[in-house]
Amino acid sequence: GAGVSQSPRYKVAKRGQDVALRCDPISGHVSLFWYQQALGQGPEFLTYFQNEAQLDKSGLPSDRFFAERPEGSVSTLKIQRTQQEDSAVYLCASSLSEATDTQYFGPGTRLTVL
Amino acid sequence: EDQVTQSPEALRLQEGESSSLNCSYTVSGLRGLFWYRQDPGKGPEFLFTLYSAGEEKEKERLKATLTKKESFLHITAPKPEDSATYLCAVRSYNFGNEKLTFGTGTRLTIIP
Numbered sequence: 001g002a003g004v005s006q007s008p009r010y011k012v013a014k015r016g017q018d019v020a021l022r023c024d025p026i027s028g029h030v031s032l033f034w035y036q037q038a039l040g041q042g043p044e045f046l047t048y049f050q051n052e053a054q055l056d057k058s059g060l061p062s063d064r065f066f067a068e069r070p071e072g073s074v075s076t077l078k079i080q081r082t083q084q085e086d087s088a089v090y091l092c093a094s095s096l097s098e099a100t101d102t103q104y105f106g107p108g109t110r111l112t113v114l
Numbered sequence: 115e116d117q118v119t120q121s122p123e124a125l126r127l128q129e130g131e132s133s134s135l136n137c138s139y140t141v142s143g144l145r146g147l148f149w150y151r152q153d154p155g156k157g158p159e160f161l162f163t164l165y166s167a168g169e170e171k172e173k174e175r176l177k178a179t180l181t182k183k184e185s186f187l188h189i190t191a192p193k194p195e196d197s198a199t200y201l202c203a204v205r206s207y208n209f210g211n212e213k214l215t216f217g218t219g220t221r222l223t224i225i226p
Binding site for chain 1: 212
């Protein structure tokens with residue numbers, strides 16, 4: 001498959017646990033995005049990478065959220081000390097370059113914090 | 115700040131009954147308006163990008179149109195497999211802005 005993949009697809013965490021969500025973008029795609037989607041809502045922007053550089057993290061809701069893309073390919077979104085309000089679907093998207101508008105989304109990771 | 119409003123929130127149609135979904139937007143310089151389809155438990159699937167007022171794009175039973183204030187997604191003679199949530203998003207020309215701003219979507223149900 002040549003699409004964006006994410007793992008795990010489902011994650012259940014106890015409140016206060018740390019979690020790590022993985023995104024494998026389409027091969028060769030320079031830009032990578034993380035979005036958060038609450039039930040019944042549209043996706044909301046979290047952060048954006050161009051290669052390994054994190055150019056925009058204005059959507060991260062708190063300093064408990066951290067994202068990295070050290071080699072400009074796979075990205076990890078980490079949430080520390082999870083809270084119930086962190087429960088949502090976390091979507092990853094990639095696009096070919098910063099000049100290319102179309103973002104292709106992965107299937108998402110559904111995080112449930114108990 | 116970019117804003118997107120979609121209506122209606124939900125729409126139920128009989129198979130073959132054509133209709134339109136609305137997306138109203140406010141941006142400081144439209145770089146692109148995007149339509150996505152999202153099935154339950156899946157990520158958004160790209161449908162169309164529109165860039166300027168008057169532009170239209172078609173794919174099977176779907177046609178997207180754009181004005182300076184809104185976009186319409188027209189569905190002609192829909193089939194049950196067209197049932198999904200349809201999301202509209204915009205991208206603006208703000209410096210350094212690469213993100214998409216989404217609406218809350220229209221949940222479309224086609225009844226056989």
